[in-house]
Amino acid sequence: MKYMLLRHRDVPNINQIDIYQKNGGFDALKKAIKMKTDDVTNEVKEAGLRGRGGAGFPAGVKWSFMDNNNWPHYVVANADESEPGTFKDREIMESNPFQFLEGIAICSYAVGANAAYIYLRGEFWEVAHFLDEKIEEMEKAGFLGDKIQGTDYSLKIYTHLGAGAYICGEETAMLESMEGKRGQPRVRPPFPPSQGLYNKPTVVNNVETLTSVPYIINNGAKEYRKFGTDKSPGTKIFSLSGNVNKPGNYELPLGTTFRELIFEHGGGIPNGNTIKAIMPAGASSSMVVANDEALDTPMDYESVPNVGGDLGSASVIVVDDSISLDWLINKTVSFFEHESCGKCTPCREGAYWMKQLTSRIHNGEGTQDDVELLKSVATQIRGTTLCALGEFSTMAVVSSIERFPEDFEAKV
Amino acid sequence: MSLAEKYPQEIEKVLAKYPPEHKRSAVMALLFMAQREEGYINKQDKVDIAKILDMTTTEISAIVGFYSLYHDKKAGQYRIQVCTDIGCALRGADQYLADLCEKLDVKPGETTDDGLVTIEEVKCLAACDKAPMFQVQSNNGIKYHEQMTVDTTLELIEALRKDAKEAK
Secondary structure (H helix, E strand, O other): OOOOOOHHHOOOOOOOHHHHHHOOOOHHHHHHOOOOHHHHHHHHHHHOOEOOOOOOOEHHHHHHOOOOOOOOEEEEEEEOOOOOOOOHHHHHHHHOHHHHHHHHHHHHHHHOEEEEEEEEOHHHHHHHHHHHHHHHHHHHOOOOEOOHHHOOOOEEEEEEEOOOOHHHHOHHHHHHHHOOOOOOOOOOOOOOOOOOHHHOOEEEEEHHHHHHHHHHHHHHHHHHOOOEOOOOEOEEEEEEEEOOOOOEEEEEEOOOEHHHHHHHHOOOOHHHOOEEEEEOOHHHOOOEEOOHHHHOOEOOOOOHHHHOOOOOOOEEEEEEOOOOHHHHHHHHHHHHHHHOOOOOHHHHHHHHHHHHHHHHHHOOOOOHHHHHHHHHHHHHHOOOOOOOHHHHHHHHHHHHHHHOHHHHHOOO | OOHHHHOHHHHHHHHOOOOHHHHHHHHHHHHHHHHOOOOOOOHHHHHHHHHHHOOOHHHHHHHHHHOOOOOOOOOOOEEEEEEOOHHHHOOOHHHHHHHHHHHHOOOOOOEOOOOOEEEEEEOOOOOHHHOOOEEEEEOOEEEEEOOOOHHHHHHHHHHHHHHHHHHO
16 A cells, blocks of 8 residues: 555655655645635545544544634644654654645635644654744745735644643643643533634644645545545554564554554564553553454454444554553553643542552552552543543553453452 | 843744734743753743743743643753653663663662753653653753663763763
């Protein structure tokens, strides 16, 4: 298969503007700005492109929710990539930046935004400066700035650096952070397409989602749907990490099986060990038992829940039989305890309790009662927080205790 | 000198990114600017930024406290921030950090005797396939170093020492 997103692997130096242009770059933008804005949105809707940041919400539908009685409109690209196990957006931005920026421009045109922001996690300092250069090159070439390609449409794209906070990947926390506040989630509704940045209608889309857009506009929804499954069309970048021989990003059609990703592309499990569990959505995952049924499950939004997980941002962490899960959930819980923004008490206090408990159990100082208490605390966090972080912090905990009880029995 | 006197053009450029009635959005960029010289944000910086953006210093302090890349205490000139989160840990990052600390005779959070390098343990940096890895936060911004060993890290630290000496 030729690459749709990681095109730099087919075309060397595609991060240079002349090479990007020679290889069809900006054709989609030129085509889009001659179309009616609704037609652009409809094409993306028909393509069935789903948000690649984790939630899988249809991008075109989100665009169509923009409130046309409230102006100006904004587009914010979510480049906060912070889910442990996810490292795809950085590769796109470093190696195929123009396709990403072109995607932002098409989205902005479709929703009538004249300003778009790229919110990058603060650690992506070098990426932000690199993108600033690429934006300038696009302005000079007439693909950004005033009156793009002789039309009446103008667009400025700005980078905005965060400063280290996982929660800012949650779209309303991101908007708070952009407004110069602490990044804490808002009460929803209203959702950003009604009231987003500066209380104006705003589309927030993930980097990979936006990078998928030029292909759809160039080739049409029908062509896009030739990849992936009926309900999860297109290709997706799977970030593969953990106990696997060849970790890295793999762009594959949605619906590829775990087995193909881990064993064919990823080269299998190192040191003669056996695969034990899969975390398909990074630290926010349930621990999926890596049996034959799971390995033969297609990785798409509908199928992964059948084996007790979620596709999320498709950050597939492989865990082999040398790992005891009491250690692993201590890691996941420590992450969420650190990253909880503190706004909702169940998440703030619950993650702290879970960290104490998992530390105690992992250090061999826990009892079976502690395991029960841990599960009880986790269950009580669920459904009581404004954003999904609270929920995420419990996924690996509860599923590990339920599906791998022997790992805990051995410790208490 | 106040921040506004030090970097007038740069501040102007940052403010131009946002609608004039929402200049508060520039706070994150200004905090990075303030941190550039000494590696942390001091009291006067907070007062300066509050003045530029019509905010209170309390609001500024709340933001400094919330985000992990802002610091309000002095540390080494280079902060080596090692990721030991899940992906990296499954590929040996905990052992790498322990070995590195032993060689440097510091614990995570501590600074080498010459005051140059602080070793910190941090959460996921989105480079899980290239562990062990860390970022260096310094007055030059933030730079990633991937697929590192203790030996290549010590070489890097030597190079940083040389740079610091020459700069003096």
